[in-house]
Amino acid sequence: MIESLSSSRIPFMDRFGKNGPNGLGFHTTAEEVTKSIDLTGKTIVVTGANSGLGLETVRVLSLRGAKVIGMARTIEKANAIKPSANPEFLPIECDLSEPHSITKCANHLFNLGIRIDSIICNAGIMALPQLQQKYGVELQFLTNHIGHFMLVNLLMPLLTNEARVTVVSSSAHKVFSYHDGIQFGNFSGSNQYNPHKAYGHSKLANLLFSNELANRLEGSDQTANAVHPGVIRTNLLRNYNPLIKFGAVVADKLLFKNIHQGAATQIYASTHPDLKYISGKYFSNCNIEAPSRHGADQAMAKQLWEFSENIVNQISQGNYWED
Numbered sequence: 001m002i003e004s005l006s007s008s009r010i011p012f013m014d015r016f017g018k019n020g021p022n023g024l025g026f027h028t029t030a031e032e033v034t035k036s037i038d039l040t041g042k043t044i045v046v047t048g049a050n051s052g053l054g055l056e057t058v059r060v061l062s063l064r065g066a067k068v069i070g071m072a073r074t075i076e077k078a079n080a081i082k083p084s085a086n087p088e089f090l091p092i093e094c095d096l097s098e099p100h101s102i103t104k105c106a107n108h109l110f111n112l113g114i115r116i117d118s119i120i121c122n123a124g125i126m127a128l129p130q131l132q133q134k135y136g137v138e139l140q141f142l143t144n145h146i147g148h149f150m151l152v153n154l155l156m157p158l159l160t161n162e163a164r165v166t167v168v169s170s171s172a173h174k175v176f177s178y179h180d181g182i183q184f185g186n187f188s189g190s191n192q193y194n195p196h197k198a199y200g201h202s203k204l205a206n207l208l209f210s211n212e213l214a215n216r217l218e219g220s221d222q223t224a225n226a227v228h229p230g231v232i233r234t235n236l237l238r239n240y241n242p243l244i245k246f247g248a249v250v251a252d253k254l255l256f257k258n259i260h261q262g263a264a265t266q267i268y269a270s271t272h273p274d275l276k277y278i279s280g281k282y283f284s285n286c287n288i289e290a291p292s293r294h295g296a297d298q299a300m301a302k303q304l305w306e307f308s309e310n311i312v313n314q315i316s317q318g319n320y321w322e323d
């Protein structure tokens with residue numbers, strides 16, 4: 001199984017036709033991918049759990065018996081998830097752009113003595129039309145990457161021996177990225193800012209974080225993988241202009257996944273028994289896919305980890321990051 005997984009690659013046209021070597025593909029839904037999986041007794045953290053792919057992820061994990069810890073920007077939004085989950089659901093406030101909120105959330109889980117089997121780093125924002133910064137850091141990079149980097153590192157002591165970390169990246173890490181990859185001299189976005197490239201930058205950071213985490217977990221049975229969920233019409237598109245949104249509606253039937261298909265890959269990576277010892281991979285359509293050149297750059301991943309630690313250290317003390 002491992003061999004067939006690692007050699008699999010889904011060409012573009014396969015989204016309209018056959019599935020990958022494991023029988024799963026573009027059209028596979030989150031319910032289908034878990035149909036024979038019992039998650040009773042498993043505790044799974046989902047960030048950005050109140051909307052889009054996160055909400056569907058909560059619904060299906062709950063359906064399979066997992067205790068889901070659903071994180072959202074506010075406790076009101078986290079509480080609103082309850083109707084989609086089972087009675088074990090635990091709502092928690094965690095604003096990933098606020099170090100204080102992340103620390104408070106992690107401390108809360110420590111105090112509850114919870115053990116975590118899986119973390120799905122799902123929350124994200126996309127293509128902010130104008131440069132926005134917090135603590136001196138470009139907001140997409142801060143929310144999508146730094147917030148998750150900080151949260152996962154704080155929660156590491158709570159992870160079970162075979163825990164999985166799944167980071168929701170995007171094919172935007174290939175399509176929209178800056179030509180030289182991570183912008184080590186421009187985490188503020190002040191030197192240059194392009195809404196889509198900044199999003200691709202944050203998604204490349206997601207992927208490299210997962211890769212370097214997998215390196216650091218080597219020798220243990222804990223794993224880290226990154227996924228591209230597909231293209232799905234969710235609130236993520238809120239910053240697109242109406243014309244593009246109309247195009248998205250028209251393209252919907254052709255190129256877009258529905259929400260049930262969109263949540264499949266992250267649920268597959270974080271729960272499927274076939275992936276027990278698979279780590280450091282990038283998944284799309286529930287199959288392993290090759291990342292971009294920068295997405296496979298181990299030196300860049302190491303350097304990003306060190307910079308991310310420095311950024312977290314700075315902003316956790318209320319200081320501003322300076323490039």
Ligand SMILES: NC(=O)c1ccc[n+]([C@@H]2O[C@H](COP(=O)([O-])OP(=O)(O)OC[C@H]3O[C@@H](n4cnc5c(N)ncnc54)[C@H](OP(=O)(O)O)[C@@H]3O)[C@@H](O)[C@H]2O)c1
Pocket residue numbers: 047048049050051052053054072073077094095096097098121122123124125126143168169170171228229230231232233234235236237
């Ligand atoms: N949809 C796609 O086509 C697509 C493609 C590739 C990758 N992805 C990735 O998939 C993931 C889920 O996106 P989605 O499509 O489901 O979008 P979505 O419906 O907009 O959901 C994003 C979630 O992230 C949360 N979030 C945003 N900022 C946050 C913050 N500061 N702290 C905590 N949570 C925050 C949102 O909370 P609020 O509701 O409060 O804003 C929401 O719950 C993202 O990482 C995205 O980059 C999506």
